[in-house]
Amino acid sequence: MNSAILKPRKRIDRSTMITIGIIIAIYMLAFGLEQVIPASSMIFTVLKKGATYALVAVSMNLLNGFTGLFSLGQAGFMLIGAYTYAIFTVPVANRLSVYRYYDGGVIQFTLPLLLAIVLAGVVAAFFAFLIGLPVLRLKSDYLAIATLGFAEIIRAIFQWDKLGVVTNGSNLLREFPNFNSFNVKDANGNVTLYLSTLIPFLIAGVCILLIVMIINSSYGRAFKAIRDDEVAAEAMGINLARHKMIAFCASSFFAGIGGAMLAMYQNSVQAKSFTTAMTYEILLIVVIGGIGSVTGSCLSSFLFVACSEWWLRFLDQQQTINGWQVPLLRSGFRLVVFSLIIMAVVLFFRQGIMGSRELSDLFKNRWNKPSRKGGVKP
């Protein structure tokens, strides 16, 4: 058998080069903007939260879009990640005030930041493994509702009074390092180099790169085979249970890291806020971006966050144009418009922004047209 033919080309083609160029340009832009524009600008809120959501959305896409496992447990795994990060990074000196009702809690040490972030992912993946053992045997919508149920159970456990010495019960966890802690400061406390936007971009970027590498590996191809036809995939020798578990744990790992990032973005963590509504939001981001497209998920995260936090804000305030009072505009209208846009996407543009294409595919069509035509011919 000539297996060499099946191997993907190693040569870096033009579309990949352009893609890499665009990504580097985005990072330089994110870094540059932060040095120029005042830190209080809305754009940084959007960029930081957008990067966080991009990671979570891509992790959900890995499961829902590439493996075809319809899971609605993302908020639960984010919660685990956020709590793990927060619990292990609150400075020892602040523990007494944070764990006010639990005499400072039982954990009296802190982990290095990077280690805590990775641990957030590992703990989330471990929980996913435990949950996956029974749940992954279920099919489509039963799986969805079971994972959703687990997210709710996790939320209840973390709020439980008896675990308060670790989780602080239903109280806020706070005073842990956030994105602003990455800014380089001089002796007077003035910021000399802003890194608070670049860092979330880097964390999310590295994680998304890892996910893309998983998707392009033999595991990724097995995931896609499972998505397209479970029975056929099994007949081809793919171990269903094992691959589903890998996808579920990997997705949860990155959701956990996303949770840690969300904790950093919000400055505080409370189990109460990780509701199913959060999972729905992320699912809608994935759908808007295109189920099965990493680029789409990233793009739509930033669009989603920008629309909900920034661009549509004007809809929430009373506006007058030439003395004419615009009707309907008041607090909450933004969300109505927003949800109608989402419904329109769900109903009429089912492919989302990108369908299942990636950034590099956009250039491939243009540059490699002649060779492609030849390839398609029977």
Place this chain on the structure above:
Amino acid sequence: MFSTVLPYLLSGVSVGGQYALIAIGYTMVYGILRLINFAHGDVFMVAGILMVYISASGVPLYISIPLVLALTAAIGFAIERVAYKPLRSAPRMSIMISAIGVSYTLQNLVLYITGGLNQFYPSIPFISDTVTIGGASTRMVTIVTPILTLVLVVALVMLINHTKIGMAMRAVSKDFETSRLMGIKINSVISVTFVIGSFLAGVGSILYFTNYSTVIQTSGSMPGLKAFVAAVFGGIGSVPGAVVGAFIIGICENLLKGLDTILIKAGIITKTFGFTTFSDAFTFALLIIILIVKPTGLFGEKQIDKV
């Protein structure tokens, strides 16, 4: 001992009846479309909001209650036509996502209209009255709910088993394509299903919110999810199963809420254990157990996978 348990048991039966009325909507829609209608809980919430606004406009009760029920049924009908019908040939996941989108839209719409504030549910004479049963003081709604639920369920089962539209429903839920070939108007059957489901959710909302007295845009999601669990527990697609499941969940949940008090009064434990935190989580634990042990639920039919 019994007098400590009784209040929780009573409110459990009452809440169970209310869940049952919502669960029927889930189970019927799932039976026909194989769709978890995530928006159903929000239809239930919207019915509550409608009641608040309609009775605030000064309409007498004998008009407002039928009006609310009719409007709720109309909303259910409209949602199906707008959000689910265009996706009939799409993959099941698309319809489910559409349902999540509808849920999101309804919640935001209500948030906009109410300004995100708790709305006080109007008190309805007779069912808001206080009564005393076996030493436990409760509201009339606690007694009315199970009775009304059973009457409605019996009527519904009669409808499904003995009328032409009921026969059509059963046919469609057995085999979508074949029943279409047999000349059944699929769309009208599905519409009727949604109308019935929403109507019952409307009845449930009147009973539920009379008990809880405030409505906010998120108050539909938890009862909705629990009712869905009840539907799965009883065997999705089966109306009596959904009702039995709902009563079991309602009673267990309320007993769990009172477990600390009950155990302390009985002298088994001395300190509170914090069981109340798990009253919501319990429902989902039950769901996962039933899905693993008996995925078809108590009364469900065995599903055979076709390749």
